[in-house]
Amino acid sequence: MKVVISGNQMRFIYSDELTDLMETGKTEVQRASHVEPITINNETWWQADMSPVGGPKLPPRQYRKDALKEEVEWLNQNGIPKPGDNE
Amino acid sequence: MSHVATVEIEVEDIDVLEEVCKENGWSLNRNQKTFKWYGKWVNDFHGDTAAYKHGIDPKNYGKCEHAINVKKGAYEIGVVKNAKGKHVLIWDTWDQNVEKSCGKNCHSLYESYSMKVATKKLKSKGYMLQSTKKNKQGEQELVFAQY
Numbered sequence: 001m002k003v004v005i006s007g008n009q010m011r012f013i014y015s016d017e018l019t020d021l022m023e024t025g026k027t028e029v030q031r032a033s034h035v036e037p038i039t040i041n042n043e044t045w046w047q048a049d050m051s052p053v054g055g056p057k058l059p060p061r062q063y064r065k066d067a068l069k070e071e072v073e074w075l076n077q078n079g080i081p082k083p084g085d086n087e
Numbered sequence: 088m089s090h091v092a093t094v095e096i097e098v099e100d101i102d103v104l105e106e107v108c109k110e111n112g113w114s115l116n117r118n119q120k121t122f123k124w125y126g127k128w129v130n131d132f133h134g135d136t137a138a139y140k141h142g143i144d145p146k147n148y149g150k151c152e153h154a155i156n157v158k159k160g161a162y163e164i165g166v167v168k169n170a171k172g173k174h175v176l177i178w179d180t181w182d183q184n185v186e187k188s189c190g191k192n193c194h195s196l197y198e199s200y201s202m203k204v205a206t207k208k209l210k211s212k213g214y215m216l217q218s219t220k221k222n223k224q225g226e227q228e229l230v231f232a233q234y
Contacts, residue, residue, distance in 0.1 A: 001214065001233075003205050006226040008097075008197040010205060014090040020208045024201075025096040032091045053091070071089055079222045082093050 004080050011080045013072060030083035032075060035067050050074060053081040096201045098166065098174045101153065103207060107199045113157045113188065115166075122154040122165035124179035136192050138177045142169030151177070155196075157188035164193070202227060 003021070004011045012018060014029050022029075034049045038060055045060040048071035058074060061067040075081070098104055105115040128145045139145050151165030152174070161184035165177040176193055178185045189196035206216050206229070214231040222228050 001209075001231045003209075003229045003231065004222070004226050005198060005201045005205065005229065006224070007192070007194045008095060008201050010094040010096055010201055012092055014092045017212060018092070018209075020212060021205060022092055022094060024099070024204055024208065025094045027092055027094045029090050029092045032089045035088050068088065075089060075091070079224060079226060079228065080091055083091055 002076050002080060011082055013075055013080060032081075032083050033071050035064065035071060037064075048074070052083045053078075054085070055081070096197070096204060098176060098197075098200060100204055100207070101166070101174075103203045104155075104166070104200055107196065107203060108155055111157075111188070111196075111199070113155055116154045116156060118152070119154040120151060121149050122151045122163035122177075123156075124149050124162050124165075125181050132180065138167075138175075141175045141177070142171060142173075143167055143175070143177060144170075148177075158184045161185065164189070164196075198227060202229060205229065206231075 002012065010021065012021065032053050035046055036049065037044045038047050040060060045062055046064040046067035047060040048058040048067045050056055050058065050071070055074060055078065058070050061070065108115040126149065128148050138148060151167045153166040155164040155166065162179050162182035164185055166174055167177045169175050178193065180186060186193065209231050213233050215234050216229060217232045218230045220228050
């Protein structure tokens with residue numbers, strides 16, 4: 001589990017068990033991605049769209065759980081960007 | 088379907104603040120009710136960190152709950168309660184010793200405090216700090232594992 005800190009600014013991927021961290025100051029929670037079904041050769045696949053944090057659409061995956069896992073990995077590998085900072 | 092939480096950490100854990108000060112060779116003087124500064128508001132600073140923009144009435148400048156001394160004889164940092172009852176750090180930039188020690192806008196002081204508070208909170212939830220590294224943006228990335 002990763003937490004990114006710069007000065008008094010902290011970011012992390014929201015999880016119910018991390019609400020204690022949210023009590024340490026003024027908090028904002030924003031959507032970081034969308035994971036949506038897409039049709040490929042008449043089959044339903046799943047794709048993570050990282051555009052809310054200025055990222056790409058990740059390669060489609062056959063299973064939703066794999067798309068969700070990759071989405072979290074991408075956020076962690078890219079410093080958990082703050083949604084909207086890219087606008 | 089993830090969401091990102093962004094927290095602007097407030098300085099509320101004075102024990103942690105004291106630890107940060109000790110580690111950096113500074114002293115947190117608890118219950119010191121005034122901190123050393125120019126001594127008179129001359130209405131010459133209106134930047135984002137100006138105390139009056141953080142809920143501190145200029146007539147109360149120099150008053151505090153606790154004070155941080157970073158160097159003998161230098162101006163100090165006041166730990167001040169604002170109008171909302173939240174602690175804020177206030178200092179006078181006229182003497183540059185504070186920002187020389189704590190970074191521009193006291194960035195490194197805030198960062199050390201934030202890292203310690205996050206680690207303390209997560210430890211109480213069963214997480215242990217595994218590693219810390221700076222990313223490309225110069226931010227601290229802390230990795231925790233559940234034990």
